Amino acid sequence: MKTILEIQKLDRQIKLLNREVEKCPASVDFKKYKQILQEGRTRFEQLESQANEIIKSYNNAANKYNKLKGNSEIIRKRNTKDIDLDSVNSLITDANSLVGELSEENRRVEDLVRKSEEIVRKSAELSNKLTEAKRRSGSIKAKIEEKKQEVAPKIAEIEKKIKELEPKVQDKEKYAKYKEMKQKGIFPVYVYIEDVFCGGCKVELSLNFIEKLKTKKMLTCEHCGRIIMLDK
Ligand SMILES: [Zn+2]
Incomplete structure (x- = not known):
């Protein structure tokens, strides 16, 4: 049992050395950047689905526009020469409601354009952030590797000691x-x-x-x- 406990003590030293690598500032930074990349990916997906929604709304608006344009054609083509007063009133009502619907549709489209611009702006910002994170993660990785190289010989030495102790273990079970x-x-x-x-x-x-x-x-x-x- 004594030998096993000695090995356990050595294993603990190895764990502490590995933890040193894990807790070094570069490793902490690296975790942070990995998180930024992950969050960025999720945000991009959200922006993409928002953009798809906008395209859908835009197509709907375009369809409605075309329909309204068709209505205006019908109004324009009405025979206005022999028109009576009642028909003039209904013509004016139709024309007014057409103008109302068109300007409402126009507002909706403008709103969509604004939203699209917002998405483009946010995507660009996000893209810059991600590029920066990626760039820095490269140098951080190098620092972590350096730290690993630093503890590697110490770990190897401890592992050698464990190898030497193992044959002396009496209770194999x-x-x-x-x-x-x-x-x-x-x-x-x-x-x-x-x-x-x-x-x-x-x-x-x-x-x-x-x-x-x-x-x-x-x-x-x-x-x-x-x-x-x-x-x-
Ligand atoms: Zn317990």
């Missing part, structure tokens, strides 16, 4: 368990009881559990799955 759990992301695997708490997840252990632990010396935490040991 416990070591296999260790490797399996580490693989699953549970780390550390073997922890000590701390007062009445699990040394891993800090959950309070039942008296019953502690009693059992006293006889078995080693038990799996029901909460986090780590293996709790009794004594240091």
